Amino acid sequence: MAKVALKNLTKRFGNVIAVNNLSLGVEDKEFLVLLGPSGCGKTTTLRCIAGLDIPDEGEIYIGDKLVNDLAPKDRNIAMVFQSYALYPHMTVFDNIAFPLKMRKLPNDEIEKRVKRVAELLRIPHVLNRKPGQLSGGERQRVALGRAIVRNPDVFLMDEPLSNLDAKLRIYMRAELKRLQKELGVTTVYVTHDQVEAMTMADKIAIMNQGVLQQVGTAFEVFNNPSNLFVAGFIGSPPMNFINCILKEEDGSYYLDAGAFALSIPISLGKIINEESSSSEVILGVRPEDIIIEEKPAAKNSIRAEVYVTEPMGSEIVIDLKVDGEIIKVKTLKELKLNIGDKVWMRFDENKMHVFDRKTEKTIV
Numbered sequence: 001m002a003k004v005a006l007k008n009l010t011k012r013f014g015n016v017i018a019v020n021n022l023s024l025g026v027e028d029k030e031f032l033v034l035l036g037p038s039g040c041g042k043t044t045t046l047r048c049i050a051g052l053d054i055p056d057e058g059e060i061y062i063g064d065k066l067v068n069d070l071a072p073k074d075r076n077i078a079m080v081f082q083s084y085a086l087y088p089h090m091t092v093f094d095n096i097a098f099p100l101k102m103r104k105l106p107n108d109e110i111e112k113r114v115k116r117v118a119e120l121l122r123i124p125h126v127l128n129r130k131p132g133q134l135s136g137g138e139r140q141r142v143a144l145g146r147a148i149v150r151n152p153d154v155f156l157m158d159e160p161l162s163n164l165d166a167k168l169r170i171y172m173r174a175e176l177k178r179l180q181k182e183l184g185v186t187t188v189y190v191t192h193d194q195v196e197a198m199t200m201a202d203k204i205a206i207m208n209q210g211v212l213q214q215v216g217t218a219f220e221v222f223n224n225p226s227n228l229f230v231a232g233f234i235g236s237p238p239m240n241f242i243n244c245i246l247k248e249e250d251g252s253y254y255l256d257a258g259a260f261a262l263s264i265p266i267s268l269g270k271i272i273n274e275e276s277s278s279s280e281v282i283l284g285v286r287p288e289d290i291i292i293e294e295k296p297a298a299k300n301s302i303r304a305e306v307y308v309t310e311p312m313g314s315e316i317v318i319d320l321k322v323d324g325e326i327i328k329v330k331t332l333k334e335l336k337l338n339i340g341d342k343v344w345m346r347f348d349e350n351k352m353h354v355f356d357r358k359t360e361k362t363i364v
């Protein structure tokens with residue numbers, strides 16, 4: 001059993017608060033991804049769990065044990081970094097065997113374990129080579145091998161795939177996920193790549209400026225983002241945001257964006273009215289939840305001009321211009337559109353998000 005729990009963790013560097021009052025639980029055998037933009041405190045959080053950084057405040061538990069005062073080597077964790085930090089003069093075998101030799105395991109036991117790990121990672125044929133004679137993906141797997149060879153309670157991985165080319169990264173993503181499930185080792189994995197996070201994680205923890213924003217499955221953070229930051233960070237292209245004023249007229253509600261106004265159901269208008277700190281809100285619509293049409297629908301169609309089209313193979317992203325603002329639309333349909341064409345667009349009413357402009361919290 002090795003769950004990991006962080007309680008009110010804070011870490012400062014001078015007057016930078018790298019991690020700000022972070023509380024987070026990772027279940028036994030779970031694959032948790034820490035996701036956020038550069039500088040949001042991911043590596044610092046990982047280093048605190050590993051014992052490489054000492055938190056200013058808060059508690060770190062591995063299993064049920066408080067580990068704040070344990071040295072890194074006594075925490076039974078294995079860490080994989082972005083730079084694999086292999087020993088260049090040692091063979092792959094010796095690189096993987098290194099942590100076991102440090103622990104003075106008998107030679108036959110070391111041999112057995114290294115071979116097993118090499119099989120698992122599908123690199124038994126490179127055991128006699130030096131790291132310089134390996135491809136990026138093989139080197140990556142050697143670094144993983146060195147981490148898993150000693151049955152740690154927890155894996156800590158800091159952007160381990162970021163040095164690989166796109167194709168290899170996608171391959172290793174799946175391999176790593178399968179391996180983690182096979183080994184059943186609790187894992188905290190750091191990335192700033194939302195696609196990597198979505199595809200690999202059991203649970204994603206999204207951070208911004210040292211503060212935890214939301215924890216949830218890929219489905220949850222995508223469909224029910226808790227605030228404007230998460231909504232804008234998850235999804236590609238990102239969610240469109242439109243500043244609006246909630247207006248009421250004769251019992252009907254509208255979201256007035258200046259260039260257009262959308263009539264919304266009374267029930268929705270009432271919720272926004274009650275929960276928003278003012279009438280100033282932000283409407284959020286994902287590119288995939290916008291419909292492009294040649295003719296206006298009965299209501300809420302918006303006139304727009306094609307600014308540019310971005311074909312991506314299976315889908316196409318169309319940038320539409322409405323009153324000087326660009327709105328991105330993603331569609332699977334083959335639309336023959338040219339720059340300057342006039343079209344109508346409509347937001348899927350059931351997929352609209354509304355945020356409080358002041359607090360940036362999700363209203364619906």
Ligand SMILES: Nc1ncnc2c1ncn2[C@@H]1O[C@H](COP(=O)(O)OP(=O)(O)OP(=O)(O)O)[C@@H](O)[C@H]1O
Pocket residue numbers: 013014016017018036037038039040041042043044045192
């Ligand atoms: N040793 C240090 N001394 C001073 N400031 C630091 C130190 N380490 C990190 N910081 C600062 O703490 C904040 C968080 O850094 P951290 O490395 O945890 O970010 P990150 O989320 O891992 O970013 P990236 O995605 O770029 O790796 C940043 O503002 C960074 O400049």
Ligand SMILES: [Mg+2]
Pocket residue numbers: 042043044158
């Ligand atoms: Mg980092």
